[in-house]
Amino acid sequence: MEISILSITLKTLLQVLQAFLVLAVAPLLTGWVRMVKARMLGRTAPSLFQPWRDIFRLLRKETIVAPSASRLFTMAPTIIFVTTWIAASLVPTVMVKLPLAPVADIIALIGLLGLSRFFLVLAGLDIGTSFGGLGASREAFISSLAEPAMMLVIFALATLAGSTDLPTIATYMAGSGGMRLSLLFAFIAFLMVAVAENARIPVDNPTTHLELTMVHEAMILEYSGHHLALIELAAALKLLLYIGLAACLFLPWGMALPGQAFPYGFAAWGAKLLLGGAALAALETGRAKMRVFRVPEFLGGALLLAFIGLLLAGV
Amino acid sequence: MHLFAILFLVFLLATISVAALVPKWQRAIAPFSLATSATVFFWMIAFLIKDAAPQEISFPLGIPSIGMHFGLDGLSAFFLMILGLSGTVVSIYALSYFPHEKEPGRILPFFPAFIGAMMLVPLARDAFTFLLAWEAMSILSWALVMAHHKEHGTQHAGYVYLLMASFGTFCLIGAFALLTAASGGLSFSAMQGAKLSFGTASAVLVLALAGAGSKAGIVPLHVWLPLAHPAAPSPVSALMSGVMTKVAIYGFLRIAFGLLGASIWQWGALVLVIGAITAVLGVLQAMLQNDLKKLLAYSTVENVGLIFVGIGLSMTFHASGMEMAATLAMTAALLHAFNHSLFKSLLFLGAGRVLAATGTRDLDKLGGLMRGMPLTAWTFLIGAMAISALPPLNGFVSEWLLLQSLLMGPALPQALMKILLPITIVSVALAAALAAATFIKAFGITFLGRARSPEAAAAKEFKSPETTAMFLLAGLCILIGIIPQAVLSLISPAVSHMTGATIQHFAVSNLLFLVPKAAGSVSYSGIILLLLLGLGGVAAFALLRILASNKTRISPIWDCGTPDNDTLAQYTAGSFAQPIRRGIAAPLFDVREMVDMPPPSDMGTAHFHLHMQDLIWNRMYAPISPFILGLADRLNKMQHRPTRHYLMFMFTTLIILLAGIVLWK
Numbered sequence: 001m002e003i004s005i006l007s008i009t010l011k012t013l014l015q016v017l018q019a020f021l022v023l024a025v026a027p028l029l030t031g032w033v034r035m036v037k038a039r040m041l042g043r044t045a046p047s048l049f050q051p052w053r054d055i056f057r058l059l060r061k062e063t064i065v066a067p068s069a070s071r072l073f074t075m076a077p078t079i080i081f082v083t084t085w086i087a088a089s090l091v092p093t094v095m096v097k098l099p100l101a102p103v104a105d106i107i108a109l110i111g112l113l114g115l116s117r118f119f120l121v122l123a124g125l126d127i128g129t130s131f132g133g134l135g136a137s138r139e140a141f142i143s144s145l146a147e148p149a150m151m152l153v154i155f156a157l158a159t160l161a162g163s164t165d166l167p168t169i170a171t172y173m174a175g176s177g178g179m180r181l182s183l184l185f186a187f188i189a190f191l192m193v194a195v196a197e198n199a200r201i202p203v204d205n206p207t208t209h210l211e212l213t214m215v216h217e218a219m220i221l222e223y224s225g226h227h228l229a230l231i232e233l234a235a236a237l238k239l240l241l242y243i244g245l246a247a248c249l250f251l252p253w254g255m256a257l258p259g260q261a262f263p264y265g266f267a268a269w270g271a272k273l274l275l276g277g278a279a280l281a282a283l284e285t286g287r288a289k290m291r292v293f294r295v296p297e298f299l300g301g302a303l304l305l306a307f308i309g310l311l312l313a314g315v
Numbered sequence: 316m317h318l319f320a321i322l323f324l325v326f327l328l329a330t331i332s333v334a335a336l337v338p339k340w341q342r343a344i345a346p347f348s349l350a351t352s353a354t355v356f357f358w359m360i361a362f363l364i365k366d367a368a369p370q371e372i373s374f375p376l377g378i379p380s381i382g383m384h385f386g387l388d389g390l391s392a393f394f395l396m397i398l399g400l401s402g403t404v405v406s407i408y409a410l411s412y413f414p415h416e417k418e419p420g421r422i423l424p425f426f427p428a429f430i431g432a433m434m435l436v437p438l439a440r441d442a443f444t445f446l447l448a449w450e451a452m453s454i455l456s457w458a459l460v461m462a463h464h465k466e467h468g469t470q471h472a473g474y475v476y477l478l479m480a481s482f483g484t485f486c487l488i489g490a491f492a493l494l495t496a497a498s499g500g501l502s503f504s505a506m507q508g509a510k511l512s513f514g515t516a517s518a519v520l521v522l523a524l525a526g527a528g529s530k531a532g533i534v535p536l537h538v539w540l541p542l543a544h545p546a547a548p549s550p551v552s553a554l555m556s557g558v559m560t561k562v563a564i565y566g567f568l569r570i571a572f573g574l575l576g577a578s579i580w581q582w583g584a585l586v587l588v589i590g591a592i593t594a595v596l597g598v599l600q601a602m603l604q605n606d607l608k609k610l611l612a613y614s615t616v617e618n619v620g621l622i623f624v625g626i627g628l629s630m631t632f633h634a635s636g637m638e639m640a641a642t643l644a645m646t647a648a649l650l651h652a653f654n655h656s657l658f659k660s661l662l663f664l665g666a667g668r669v670l671a672a673t674g675t676r677d678l679d680k681l682g683g684l685m686r687g688m689p690l691t692a693w694t695f696l697i698g699a700m701a702i703s704a705l706p707p708l709n710g711f712v713s714e715w716l717l718l719q720s721l722l723m724g725p726a727l728p729q730a731l732m733k734i735l736l737p738i739t740i741v742s743v744a745l746a747a748a749l750a751a752a753t754f755i756k757a758f759g760i761t762f763l764g765r766a767r768s769p770e771a772a773a774a775k776e777f778k779s780p781e782t783t784a785m786f787l788l789a790g791l792c793i794l795i796g797i798i799p800q801a802v803l804s805l806i807s808p809a810v811s812h813m814t815g816a817t818i819q820h821f822a823v824s825n826l827l828f829l830v831p832k833a834a835g836s837v838s839y840s841g842i843i844l845l846l847l848l849g850l851g852g853v854a855a856f857a858l859l860r861i862l863a864s865n866k867t868r869i870s871p872i873w874d875c876g877t878p879d880n881d882t883l884a885q886y887t888a889g890s891f892a893q894p895i896r897r898g899i900a901a902p903l904f905d906v907r908e909m910v911d912m913p914p915p916s917d918m919g920t921a922h923f924h925l926h927m928q929d930l931i932w933n934r935m936y937a938p939i940s941p942f943i944l945g946l947a948d949r950l951n952k953m954q955h956r957p958t959r960h961y962l963m964f965m966f967t968t969l970i971i972l973l974a975g976i977v978l979w980k
Binding site for chain 2: 061065066071072082085103104108115117118125127134136141144148151222226229295296303314
């Protein structure tokens with residue numbers, strides 16, 4: 001390892017670039033999903049940049065805070081945004097090994113998302129409305145099933161690759177990993193968890209404000225202005241993170257390995273995001289949202305698939 | 316003469332209670348236990364850093380010709396360090412807490428003695444001394460549980476605790492009796508060399524697991540814990556949940572590793588399974604509680620389960636010859652034990668302040684305390700995040716290490732472990748996720764929202780030693796989260812004592828990164844993560860300054876246009892837990908919800924009944940209880956006899972014992 005000032009500066013620059021790259025792309029991905037969805041439903045699609053416009057509109061507006069709000073309510077959006085942002089910047093995108101990869105393995109990454117959710121749910125409880133409590137309670141329920149399933153997926157991968165280190169897994173999968181039955185099970189389980197974690201149909205609906213169906217939206221009902229902008233941005237980053245994670249863990253082809261140039265990686269990453277977003281839109285168009293108490297069955301299914309994946313992985 | 320001086324201190328602590336009899340001296344109790352605990356803490360740190368040689372000392376006390384043996388080694392020193400630290404912090408809290416107690420005479424004499432008795436357990440080096448200290452610890456903590464004896468439920472809690480403590484000691488006596496019979500001596504050094512058959516050794520292990528485990532709170536012997544821990548005054552709850560459970564874990568480690576050598580992998584599998592069951596059931600119970608302190612007590616059960624998962628894993632690795640993995644798992648277990656002593660003490664101390672300010676620990680009467688009690692709220696929040704295993708706090712580090720050691724399981728040769736491991740992984744992950752939900756509930760319902768009672772609305776707090784103690788603990792939770800290497804170097808002498816591996820095998824490459832070498836190329840850095848979060852925060856703040864309008868207006872709640880001003884319309888502890896109660900806990904707790912809704916157009920009130928039962932209590936304990944009470948009634952007749960009857964009893968017993976010995980030979 002060379003510890004010259006030049007290489008450190010270069011690495012820092014690379015990591016900062018990655019952070020702002022994911023920040024810039026995340027709302028575009030959300031816009032892309034909405035665009036494909038609108039096309040599928042036969043509507044005229046909004047612009048790809050509509051989410052960014054929404055965020056800037058929210059930033060310009062004044063922020064309204066309820067009288068019963070505590071300091072936590074005003075601090076939570078920043079915490080939620082920053083933790084999700086950092087987590088998203090630590091997921092390899094165009095190349096396998098990011099300079100800061102040793103800081104957090106995939107378990108730490110899931111932990112960071114847990115930190116973000118912790119504050120989101122608390123913010124839901126803060127104002128003291130029944131909607132906020134409803135969303136918070138459901139989110140806590142869903143995540144307590146989704147997290148174990150996610151952990152099993154991680155263990156299935158780590159058992160094969162021998163480590164929970166992201167570059168190690170990606171390198172393994174790009175090389176000797178390839179097609180395995182255990183990976184198929186783990187992949188399906190991962191996708192199911194990702195759908196639940198991102199508050200997407202059929203688990204939750206990001207566009208509804210109907211009391212019986214809200215989970216994520218119910219928690220953030222009282223937020224407005226720049227608070228809401230931060231939370232929307234965090235949600236977009238989280239979607240990007242999960243699609244990026246799927247690309248990195250299960251489909252790492254095209255990513256630049258250490259020493260390789262990465263323009264090729266850029267194209268691969270973009271293509272995977274477009275494909276992932278389109279697949280999500282297709283899923284959301286094709287399926288109806290399920291009742292909240294059907295969610296344990298859905299996530300129980302994910303848990304079971306991940307468990308089978310882990311058993312097949314040779315534990 | 317380290318050991319002698321420490322023993323002197325501990326004995327002083329145990330006997331200072333006499334001072335409490337003089338009202339004038341009562342104020343000196345807390346400062347004294349503070350000073351003594353702090354001395355022990357720093358001393359142990361020095362001992363562990365130097366990795367000093369074990370010491371032993373014996374006194375011609377106790378049983379003639381055998382004497383009392385004391386000793387100090389890495390394992391003892393590590394647990395004494397935990398005891399010293401918690402003793403110090405809780406004593407700081409007690410400085411301003413005890414003067415508010417209505418009957419200080421019921422607490423003060425027992426408080427330092429309890430700490431002293433706990434410290435004696437790791438120092439004991441023979442069965443007699445060990446059991447003596449163990450019993451002193453049990454009885455003194457029982458006396459502290461009974462401090463508020465007039466409160467509802469306390470007497471029941473004390474009764475159950477006394478019974479279960481007797482059961483635990485009974486099991487430990489059995490374990491030591493088997494060991495003594497095989498080795499011919501009461502001292503630990505004699506027992507270490509004993510040759511035991513597989514059956515005897517396994518019996519000793521199971522008895523030790525039941526005896527020490529019942530004190531630690533493993534399922535199904537945990538039933539007393541959620542009754543007794545909350546009933547005690549809050550600083551004592553902190554000590555009982557934070558450290559007494561750790562002394563129990565020490566007891567198990569001393570017997571399983573120190574005396575038996577943990578040489579059989581099936582033992583590890585047993586401990587692993589019990590740990591996993593304990594973790595999941597404990598956290599599910601915690602989720603369903605409406606009483607803040609009870610919730611914390613059940614969460615202790617969960618954490619003890621996680622620690623036992625680590626211990627069981629370490630035993631399995633150790634017996635299979637995988638020393639590096641065994642070291643990693645044991646390190647995870649011990650680090651979690653240390654971390655748990657920090658955040659559980661912090662949370663109980665916070666609950667104590669809530670209880671003192673509002674007079675209630677019923678979550679449904681709290682709410683909105685963040686406004687009146689911001690210091691308590693923020694420190695409690697740190698504790699809640701730490702216990703939920705969120706980065707970059709200390710709970711995450713120990714859970715991360717535990718998961719990393721679980722990842723090394725596939726290399727184990729046993730077929731049974733290939734099935735047990737995935738199940739354990741699910742249990743640990745489920746417990747961690749449910750713990751986060753539980754502590755969102757504990758913090759959110761208590762400190763956020765709107766006040767659900769006038770007492771909660773009026774709650775106020777002042778800066779006092781109590782807040783200092785909580786800030787200390789919260790600071791340690793963060794500090795150990797970002798540089799766990801500091802504590803890992805203290806754990807290494809304790810672990811090397813058990814698994815025989817030295818620090819180079821698993822440790823820590825530098826101050827920035829945590830690299831468990833046993834687990835391959837993986838690493839974690841809490842300090843850089845915190846730094847990144849800070850930088851991200853600065854970036855977000857700057858961007859908001861430039862881009863956002865930053866105009867803020869206070870305006871009534873929106874709530875989709877239908878705000879309800881009644882604070883009772885908020886989610887309660889019970890309604891927050893409802894999805895988990897229905898979706899996950901229903902089969903385990905026989906949950907039934909009955910809604911009694913009047914027909915349409917009838918304006919009568921609707922009713923909701925929730926039926927829930929603790930199946931372990933009802934199926935396991937309830938059937939035995941009449942039998943035990945009946946037996947006690949019968950034995951009662953043997954009391955209050957004339958002296959000649961007692962002489963007769965003694966005479967008969969002697970003859971029976973002698974006859975037994977003759978027949979045995």
